[in-house]
Amino acid sequence: MSATDRVIVVAPVNITAANAIIVHLAAIADGLRERGADVEIVVPRLPEDAPSLRVLNGLGLPVHFAPAAPTTGILRMLRPLFMLPLLISLARSQPRPAFYIRFTVLTFILHVVLRLCGARTITEHNGWMADEIAQMGGGALYRAAAAAAQIFDAHAATSVRVVAPSLMRRLSHHGLAANKIFVAENGTDLEKFHPIDRETAITRMGFDRGRRRLGLLANLTRWQGTHCAIAAMEDIAAARDDVDLMIAGDGIEMANLKRQAAAGRAAARIHFLGQVPVEQANDFLNTLDIALAPFPADRPPGSPVKLRDYCAAGCAIVASDLPQNLEQLPPDVVCFHKADNPADMARAVLALLDEPAAARDMGRRARAFAETKWAWKNTVDAVTEHLHKFAK
Known part of the structure; x- marks a missing residue:
């Protein structure tokens, strides 16, 4: 050109x-x-x-x-x-x-x-x-x-x-x-999204250093599957008292998701952050122990930017086993769970939380994959x- x-x-x-x-x-x-x-x-x-x-x-x-x-x-x-x-x-x-x-x-x-x-x-x-x-x-x-x-x-x-x-x-x-x-x-923008020191990211976001975090960065529509993550927090919170779910984003499902969270036993452990500025998105992702992509089985086909940003930021990822996820993500950069199955999602999350060294290795492989592929x-x-x- x-x-x-x-x-x-x-x-x-x-x-x-x-x-x-x-x-x-x-x-x-x-x-x-x-x-x-x-x-x-x-x-x-x-x-x-x-x-x-x-x-x-x-x-x-x-x-x-x-x-x-x-x-x-x-x-x-x-x-x-x-x-x-x-x-x-x-x-x-x-x-x-x-x-x-x-x-x-x-x-x-x-x-x-x-x-x-x-x-x-x-x-x-x-x-x-x-x-x-x-x-x-x-x-x-x-x-x-x-x-x-x-x-x-x-x-x-x-x-x-x-x-x-x-x-x-x-x-x-x-x-x-x-x-x-x-x-x-x-x-994904490999310069905007990249691994940084977790403690630095936590300080920038003003989060509690004593907590472990699961999170999503999403436009809150039904096809993001955030409702599955909220449901899975029931089992996760029952098994561990040091884990919170951080939901960053806004959208048409926000009110429904807040009602769902408030009605559950894990309400105090679910935090809605609203729209996170683009300049803070990488900091947010680097505070997470696990980034979540619980897309429902009937999600429309596409090429989710979210997964690419997660990989670029070096996140450990738990994602649903949709065909498009299975096609796009190698198994060594993600833990899959059954779509629309909060119990199986909780199982995958808890297993990865129990293996922090494996999660860090997964994040490094995710970054390398993003550099090559995305x-x-x-x-x-x-x-x-x-x-x-x-x-x-």
Whole structure:
């Protein structure tokens, strides 16, 4: 990619919070810039105090703010349309850019219009939206509309990046040409997430030095499986009096999870930290004895950034035995438990707590695995290759 290539990275989603989406966006944009592209970013207008603004400003790249759509209710799906006038203007400017667009409902309209303007587009599919809607209790009509929108989006784009082979199989089943799709898993920032001295991390986070900690760093949706971790704490707390569960993050399941925790016998041992700033995420992970990924069996397919960040930070990991976890994680960097089985999760956690030296070794292997397999460089290399292909 030459320095004259121009790529516009578009995120038609709510990035007000400094969560995995903004970290993902920043990694793609920064990686393309490192490969010689002139990169610009388009996002919805943000409040002046939005934590994600610090991340965007830290990149030192041009950022275009589109009018902000509603952030709640069904009208939030119109966010791509609010971006359309700005994107058309950019598509007509010189030098003509390529667009890298994160998929959401109605982004297929962006691809159709931008390609009519002569632009090349890559769409990024991070999951199967109909499955995610089902997890949130959406009805059959809503799920069918989401599936149709995702299929249209893939057909409308010049090229399609999916984060897991299962997504590639689904889109291929719906008639997408094999040479149009490529798999590039999500990655992790190996500089932002890295092992540090545990006592230093505990001091920075202001935690009690006398406790051992299990933890999750997550957007609190049902498919994160946090409810399983809370249920498992019943057995863990009964077996050990020195272990706490730390839940870092916010989301639509927060109220339900707090009610579940309050109703159990381990309520005093479960701590909800709320949204942890991006700058503190690595400190938080380094305070943990074990990082948890208890995804439910019906979790939609994807490429969870959380697991990559856990590995990069050198965490010992206990995770559910979903096929996607079994495919992506070698057994020497994780202890698996049966999905949706709090008792089996508690068994795995307690066994690892009893072997602190083995847990430390697991964390070292996890870091080495992340360095080899999950650097964002690998993802951006695949995106760059496809930008070259359809530029010819």
